[in-house]
Amino acid sequence: MNRRPTLLAALALTATAALTLSACGSDDDSTAKDNDKIAGADTDKEKSPSPTQSASESGGRPKITFPSDAKNVFEYQKTGDAAKDAALADSTLAVNAVDEAIFQSDTGTRALGFYITDKALSSYITYVQKYVDDGxxxxxxxxxxxxKVTLPDAKKAYVTYCSDESKSYIKNKKSGKVDRSPATENAYVLYNTSLTKNSDGIWQTTDVVSNRGNKACQP
Structure with missing residues (x-):
């Protein structure tokens, strides 16, 4: 089952050269502690922590909420570098912001524009709107x-990661019908993202490219 369309693949990411496919399969991934959760995310208590929900709501950050029947699980290990860890944390909140907009059928949510900007925001608005139009x-x-995260300078970050959508399914809002078609290799996606740190210290996703069915992300 392919939950996400391939809309983002058309974007041009200036940092692509810095984000090689070797990012998938690196030793940097680990699952987060159960008592340190991201809004809308599930975690594994035996591994390293992900950014907390309380952190995402502090300093004027918008609260992100998910319905009870959907969750994102982020598996990564903190690097020990404060800037890299902050970029990783905000990259996950950008993902959650997109999904919250889908759940709310609203391209104008505060979190969407808070964690995403520039070309990425334009693309994600179009992406969310497709869900809205299709109901x-x-x-x-x-x-x-x-x-995998790379910081070429103090205000620029490149983050690559894979997603596994084999256990997420499209649901028709009106009928309530869920499409549980068997997963294919296209349920696995490689993402290359570019982030910029703004004046408030938020690492905003500015550009993104996805590659659905990429072999580097296959189980």
């Missing part, structure tokens, strides 16, 4: 893993 949402679980 659809999603349920289940999406797993994000094999993270």
């Amino acid at each position: 659809e949402t999603w349920v289940g679980e999406t797993r994000y893993f094999n993270y």
Whole structure:
């Protein structure tokens, strides 16, 4: 089952050269502690922590909420570098912001414009609007893993990661019908993202390219 369309693949990411496919399969991925959760995310208590929901709501950050039948799971290990870890944390909140907009059928949510800007925001607005126009949402679980982060300077970051959508499914909002078609290799996606740190210290996603069915992300 392919929850996400291939809309983002058309974007041009200036940092692509810095984000090689070797990012998937790196030793940087680990699952987060159960007591340190991201809004809308599930975690594994035996591994390293992901950014907390309380952190995402502090300093004027918008609260992100998910319905009870959907969750994102982010698996990565903190690097020990404060800037890299902040970029990783905000990249996951950008993912959650997109999904919250889908759940709310609203391209104008505060979190969407808070964590995403520039070409990425334009693309994600179009992406969310497709769900709205089709009267659809999603349920289940999406797993994000094999993270790699690079900081060429103090205000620029490149983050790559994979997603596993094999356990998330399209749901028709009106009928409530869920499409549980068997997963294919296209349920696995490689993401290359570019982030910029703004004046408030938020690492905003500015550009993104996705590659659905990429072999580097296959189980």
